[in-house]
Amino acid sequence: MSREQRGKTVVITGACRGIGTGIAARFARDGARLVMVSNADRVFATADQLSQQYGSEILALQVDVTDEVAVQQLYQQAFERFGQIDVSIQNAGVITIDRFDTMPKSDFERILAVNTTAVWLCCREAAKYMVKQGSGSLINTSSGQGRQGFIYTPHYAASKMGVIGITQSLALELAPWNITVNAFCPGIIDSEMWDYNDRVWGEILSSEEKTYGKGELMAEWVKNIPLKRAGQPEDVAGLVAFLASDDARYITGQTINVDGGLIFS
Numbered sequence: 712m713s714r715e716q717r718g719k720t721v722v723i724t725g726a727c728r729g730i731g732t733g734i735a736a737r738f739a740r741d742g743a744r745l746v747m748v749s750n751a752d753r754v755f756a757t758a759d760q761l762s763q764q765y766g767s768e769i770l771a772l773q774v775d776v777t778d779e780v781a782v783q784q785l786y787q788q789a790f791e792r793f794g795q796i797d798v799s800i801q802n803a804g805v806i807t808i809d810r811f812d813t814m815p816k817s818d819f820e821r822i823l824a825v826n827t828t829a830v831w832l833c834c835r836e837a838a839k840y841m842v843k844q845g846s847g848s849l850i851n852t853s854s855g856q857g858r859q860g861f862i863y864t865p866h867y868a869a870s871k872m873g874v875i876g877i878t879q880s881l882a883l884e885l886a887p888w889n890i891t892v893n894a895f896c897p898g899i900i901d902s903e904m905w906d907y908n909d910r911v912w913g914e915i916l917s918s919e920e921k922t923y924g925k926g927e928l929m930a931e932w933v934k935n936i937p938l939k940r941a942g943q944p945e946d947v948a949g950l951v952a953f954l955a956s957d958d959a960r961y962i963t964g965q966t967i968n969v970d971g972g973l974i975f976s
Contacts, residue, residue: 724801725748734944743767746770747771808863809915810915850955852895871896875966879966889960901943909927950969
């Protein structure tokens with residue numbers, strides 16, 4: 712059992728499903744102390760499960776990461792509990808899929824609030840503690856759509872491209888305090904979000920010539936992945952664990968694809 716993260720305090724937002732749970736499980740296995748954050752109350756059950764499985768010390772918090780005061784309190788609670796904040800992983804994210812002429816402005820604003828503004832907000836608050844320590848790692852979840860926009864999701868593409876800009880800017884600003892800032896772009900990952908994507912994109916893209924049933928659109932897209940499979944949350948977690956490790960201490964300002972070779976950029 713790897714213990715490369717032993718003694719580190721790791722904050723993970725969006726931690727109770729999909730990629731977030733996979734990341735939390737990896738850090739729990741590797742000996743970190745976790746602060747698992749979600750806006751859903753199932754974060755408490757997920758944290759209990761990981762604590763029992765790996766013997767990890769975990770603080771679970773239900774937080775709306777778009778609420779500035781709540782985010783400030785989140786990092787204050789994390790620091791008060793563990794005395795340091797070594798890694799903060801901004802993973803909370805949402806998506807909607809809609810045609811340009813029916814997408815409400817409220818959807819656009821909500822996606823940007825959760826996927827972009829909240830990433831900056833969490834980075835800002837975590838970095839305040841890391842500056843005092845003189846070290847730390849900020850890791851942000853972008854998307855394949857941070858590299859290349861896709862149909863019916865202009866708001867999501869904008870939000871994830873924004874994450875890359877935040878990452879590059881903060882990497883320059885925080886470098887004097889030995890704080891690295893990186894991002895990753897997941898492709899098609901077997902998760903609840905991709906269950907939604909498969910269903911809603913399938914409904915919109917269905918026509919008289921082609922109708923997509925459950926799982927059929929995702930299977931069709933997976934055929935275009937060079938590695939010929941959808942990713943698993945643990946595939947993403949491996950990269951994130953590396954970026955948080957001492958082996959990545961000279962890597963900053965980077966955005967790395969985790970997509971089986973789907974996008975080369």
